[in-house]
Amino acid sequence: MTKKYCTYEQQIVLKDYFNHIIAQGKSKSPHSIRNQISNLALFSKDIGKPYSLITIKDLNNYIAGQVRNCKFNTVNTRKDIIKRFFEWFERPEVVEHIVIKPMEDNKLRKEDLLSKMDVRNMVAACCSEIYKLDLNCDYNAIVDTGIRDKTIIMTIYELGCRRSEVSFINIKDLEDKDTHFLVTVRGKTGERTLPLVETMPYLRELLKTHPYRFDTDAPLFISVKNNEWGRRLLAHGINSVIKKASKRANISKRVYPHLFRHTRATYLSFVKKWTERELRLWFGWTATSYMPNRYVHFAQQEVNKKYVKELGIFDEAEEKKNEAEDKILNIKKCDNCGHKNSATATYCDCGYPLDIKEFTKHRKTISETDELMNELFSDNEFKELVKEFLKKRVNRKEE
Structure with a gap:
């Protein structure tokens, strides 16, 4: 990104700053460092001046533009990055007026979160598009963006992980345990290993044709864009997958990668009743992180529901609806062969129908076919x- 947006002189300075951040050792996450440099590269492009000539007025104009177009927390983060950079660049006088305010706790309403049906519809909306990669290898190097995108959506939902954590999963980070996969993700607070169950069928299908499946150091999710062909799918690529799927699924709410994290944290906290310690371990929050508190404002609603339910006052229809939705992303096990299929699969690989509607349709077709064959063979003509047809076939073989 620095080559794309910065002059040669700016690239040299940013490289020195990058080395300074690494040497300090304060940032545990490679993504965090990358994010700082990316923000500075975009800042450099917008300002269009050498760092030594940037004035207070230039900075004020830039920040004012950010305030008009971005959310408070985004602006705050960018101000902090710029301020620390100029202090390192030994020009603290141009940033001393910049105030970094405490981050706002942007409370989400429950209706802003994704339902399991939303996630299912997004997965179902991912269209299969085949791209062939020229890798000069002995096997077919193809990427089906349909199964890639389905796997991304299911992974980011089931793990509730950060966008960067999904992007930086490598093939070696996966361990197939037969009933599920174990995946190691690396985030701000180090690495953690988590199980993937509902995502397993999509993941297996993706790995079958992954062009780098024999290279354990290769990225799991790769790009098919001309200028990024075969490379790791980065943050902007994950964004694009999510946006496209939500649009195709006709989801009216604002959908973005971090919404999956909010959704999953809320679900595990208030539906599955996970403890704060369990949530911290799963989502990679430190012992001092305030993040679990973000979901406390949903607690009142849940407490109210629990109270009236204990008194025997509850909506039975709503309870059944909630129970049905909770299973909507479950793996479908084939009654015929036992194969574990994805939640969105209609038929098993063996051809057996996986849901009641398709099973009924399948049985009806068989019944109608049997009826037609019985009717035909009851006709002497x-x-x-x-008989004549079979006789001709036998004679042809003998010749």
Whole structure:
């Protein structure tokens, strides 16, 4: 990104600053460092001046533009990055007036979160598009963006992980345990290993044709864009996948990668009743992080529901609806062969239908076919035609 947006002189300065951040050792996450440099590269492009000539007025104009177009917390983060950079660049006088305010706790309403049906619809909306990669290898190097995008959506939902954590999963980070996968993700607070169950069928399908499946150091999710062909799918690529799927699924609410994290944290906290310690371990929050408190404002609603339910006052229809939705992303096990299929699969690989609607349709087709065959073979004229046909086949083989 620095080459794309910065002059040669700016690139040299940013490289020195990058080395300074690494040497300090304060940032544990490579993504965090990358994010700082990316923000500075975009800042450099917008300002269009050498760092030594940037004035207070230039900075004020830039920040004012950010305030008009971005959310408070985003602006605050960018101000902090710029301020620390100029202090390192030994020009503290141009940033001493910049005030970094405490981050706002942007409370989400429950209706802003994704339902399991929303996630299912997004997965179902991912269209299969095949791209062939020229890798000069002995096997077919193809990328099906349909299964790639389905796997991304299911992974980011089931793990509730950060966008960068999904992007930086490598093939070696996966361990197939037969009933599920174990995946190691790396975030701000180090690495953690988590199970993937509902995502397993999509993941297996993706790995079958992954062009780098024999290279354990290769990224799990790769780009098919011309200028990024075969490279790791980065943050902007994950954004694009999510936006496109939500649009195709006709979801009216604002959908973005971090919404999956909010959704999953709320679900595990208030539906599955996970403890604060369990949530911190799963989501990679430190012992001092305030993040679990973000979901406390949903607690009052849940307490109210629990109270009236204990008194025997509850909506039975709503309870059944909630129970049904809770299973909507569950793996479908084939009654015929036992194969574990994805939640959105209609038929198993063996051809057996996986849901009641399709099973009924399947049985009806079989019944109608049997009825038609019985009717045909009860007709003497048809039987004679079949005999004649078989006789000709036998004679042809003997010749």
